[in-house]
Amino acid sequence: MAPRPDPTRIPRRRTTFTVEQLYLxxxxxxxxxxxxxxxxERLARILSLDEYQVKIxxxxxxxxxxxxxNK
Structure with a gap:
C-alpha cells in the first residue's frame, strides 16, 4: 500500500524562471x-533565487x- 499523504503538508510550488534568469x-x-x-551563492544573489533552486x-x-x- 502507498503511504497516505500528510494533510498538513503544503506542497511546494514549482519555480518559474524568468527569461533573464534562464539566459544567465x-x-x-x-x-x-x-x-x-x-x-x-553568488548566482543565487544575482538572480534573486534560493541556493537550492540554483542547485536543482x-x-x-x-x-x-x-x-x-543518448538520443
Missing part, C-alpha cells in the same frame, strides 16, 4: 556544468544534457 543560468552552464558553493536547476540541466546526448 545557461551561460554559466556553458562555462561549467558544476558550480561550487560560493559560485552557487544545474542538476536537472545536467540530466537533460545526458538524455539529449
Amino acid at each position: 543560468l545557461e551561460m554559466y552552464f556553458a562555462q561549467s556544468q558544476y558550480v561550487g558553493c560560493e559560485e552557487r 536547476w544545474f542538476q536537472n540541466r545536467r540530466i537533460r544534457m545526458r538524455r539529449e546526448a
Whole structure:
C-alpha cells in the first residue's frame, strides 16, 4: 500500500524562471556544468533565487544534457 499523504503538508510550488534568469543560468552552464558553493551563492544573489533552486536547476540541466546526448 502507498503511504497516505500528510494533510498538513503544503506542497511546494514549482519555480518559474524568468527569461533573464534562464539566459544567465545557461551561460554559466556553458562555462561549467558544476558550480561550487560560493559560485552557487553568488548566482543565487544575482538572480534573486534560493541556493537550492540554483542547485536543482544545474542538476536537472545536467540530466537533460545526458538524455539529449543518448538520443
